[in-house]
Amino acid sequence: MHVLVTYDVATVNSAGKRRLRRVAKICLDFGQRVQNSVFELHVNPAQWAECRKRLIEACEPLEDSLRFYQLGNDYGAKVEHVGAKPSLDTEGPLIV
Amino acid sequence: MKRHLNTLFVTTEGSYLAKDGQAVAVRIENETRLRIPLHNLDGIVCFGRVGFSSALAGACADSGVTLSLLTPNGKFLASVVGYSPGNVLLRRQQYRAADEAAATAEIAKNVVLGKIANARSVLLRGARDQKSAEAAERLRAVAKGMAGTLNLIRQSDDVDTVRGYEGESASRYFSAFSELVSVPEFAFTKRSRRPPLDAMNALMSFIYALLMHDARSACEATGLDAAVGFLHRDRPGRPGLALDLMEEFRPFLADRLALSLVNRKQVNGRGFETTESGAVRMDDETRKTVLTAYQTRKQDEIEHPFLGEKVSIGMLVHLQARLLARHLRGDLDQYPPFIWK
Numbered sequence: 001m002h003v004l005v006t007y008d009v010a011t012v013n014s015a016g017k018r019r020l021r022r023v024a025k026i027c028l029d030f031g032q033r034v035q036n037s038v039f040e041l042h043v044n045p046a047q048w049a050e051c052r053k054r055l056i057e058a059c060e061p062l063e064d065s066l067r068f069y070q071l072g073n074d075y076g077a078k079v080e081h082v083g084a085k086p087s088l089d090t091e092g093p094l095i096v
Numbered sequence: 097m098k099r100h101l102n103t104l105f106v107t108t109e110g111s112y113l114a115k116d117g118q119a120v121a122v123r124i125e126n127e128t129r130l131r132i133p134l135h136n137l138d139g140i141v142c143f144g145r146v147g148f149s150s151a152l153a154g155a156c157a158d159s160g161v162t163l164s165l166l167t168p169n170g171k172f173l174a175s176v177v178g179y180s181p182g183n184v185l186l187r188r189q190q191y192r193a194a195d196e197a198a199a200t201a202e203i204a205k206n207v208v209l210g211k212i213a214n215a216r217s218v219l220l221r222g223a224r225d226q227k228s229a230e231a232a233e234r235l236r237a238v239a240k241g242m243a244g245t246l247n248l249i250r251q252s253d254d255v256d257t258v259r260g261y262e263g264e265s266a267s268r269y270f271s272a273f274s275e276l277v278s279v280p281e282f283a284f285t286k287r288s289r290r291p292p293l294d295a296m297n298a299l300m301s302f303i304y305a306l307l308m309h310d311a312r313s314a315c316e317a318t319g320l321d322a323a324v325g326f327l328h329r330d331r332p333g334r335p336g337l338a339l340d341l342m343e344e345f346r347p348f349l350a351d352r353l354a355l356s357l358v359n360r361k362q363v364n365g366r367g368f369e370t371t372e373s374g375a376v377r378m379d380d381e382t383r384k385t386v387l388t389a390y391q392t393r394k395q396d397e398i399e400h401p402f403l404g405e406k407v408s409i410g411m412l413v414h415l416q417a418r419l420l421a422r423h424l425r426g427d428l429d430q431y432p433p434f435i436w437k
Contacts, residue, residue, distance in 0.1 A: 094391075095388065096129055
């Protein structure tokens with residue numbers, strides 16, 4: 001399944017900055033960064049459950065916000081990209 | 097069931113693979129070119145001079161990603177393998193079957209039956225697409241001869257006899273193979289390897305090496321010992337079982353892919369060069385074309401003839417490994433080879 005994760009973490013103090021880094025790191029473990037605080041995750045349900053739990057634990061519910069968009073398996077038709085930083089198709093041929 | 101995951105191919109000389117969180121980062125000249133979570137991958141294949149960190153090797157072994165090192169031409173050198181997963185009982189069953197002549201012959205027989213049946217299908221398919229009636233007739237004649245061999249194999253119960261028939265029909269198959277190549281630059285005379293002596297052989301050897309990486313991963317993932325084969329005798333450093341599993345897929349997946357790349361002119365003769373020793377190798381661009389075609393082909397779906405389920409072609413070798421495991425455990429009377437219809 002594909003999930004789009006976006007977040008806003010309040011970075012007014014150093015604790016917030018630390019939370020921001022932590023959230024970004026968790027997202028990076030599971031997917032790819034498509035914009036500054038937007039990630040596309042290609043995960044199975046178990047991996048998603050783990051990722052979701054870790055993200056929620058890393059946030060401060062009163063100050064930060066997390067949004068999860070379930071794109072399902074057939075996500076190709078739902079996403080359009082224009083401009084710089086094209087994303088990587090994790091299911092296409094990967095050759096460097 | 098296990099999903100068919102992607103394989104990362106690193107072909108750029110001097111790249112460095114590092115572990116970055118739970119992901120692999122590919123660095124070229126200190127710049128991160130690509131970053132992909134390990135759980136999206138099934139394997140990483142490095143060609144030529146590619147470095148990697150020990151932390152990455154450990155993480156790959158831990159998460160079941162096969163990391164293989166190949167020469168730029170695709171010859172297998174080494175792979176990083178962690179603890180064999182699966183269970184020891186299955187592996188013991190495998191060793192017992194490999195020590196027992198009757199059980200070995202039974203499995204080897206089915207593997208060869210699959211291989212020859214698929215080779216025949218490749219020839220017959222070629223005959224249908226053939227423009228010249230004469231060449232089509234020749235292909236059909238060879239295919240007919242192979243059908244006779246199939247019957248002989250069904251009746252034999254000795255592994256050496258099976259090996260003999262396998263060799264005989266392989267040489268027949270390759271004697272007719274040249275009819276399937278319609279581009280003169282890739283004219284095929286005979287199968288040559290270590291080193292391949294013409295472009296067609298170089299292409300086929302390269303695709304076989306890719307298939308081999310996948311077959312080995314499939315053995316590991318199923319919990320079978322990739323080194324102990326049935327058709328292929330034990331030899332130090334030789335992954336006999338992976339080679340056994342590969343046989344059914346050589347004609348169906350590798351040879352047909354090589355043929356369509358050549359006949360549709362996706363690769364051309366300029367992409368191949370002959371070295372001083374007479375060995376033929378392909379250039380970087382051709383290699384990329386082949387890798388892309390191989391990966392794309394693996395995503396095509398096909399109905400599995402035995403299971404009756406729709407699966408991706410890349411999944412087939414994993415399914416065959418599981419069917420073999422089921423046979424070894426005694427859940428299936430025979431190992432059902434993959435036969436392309």
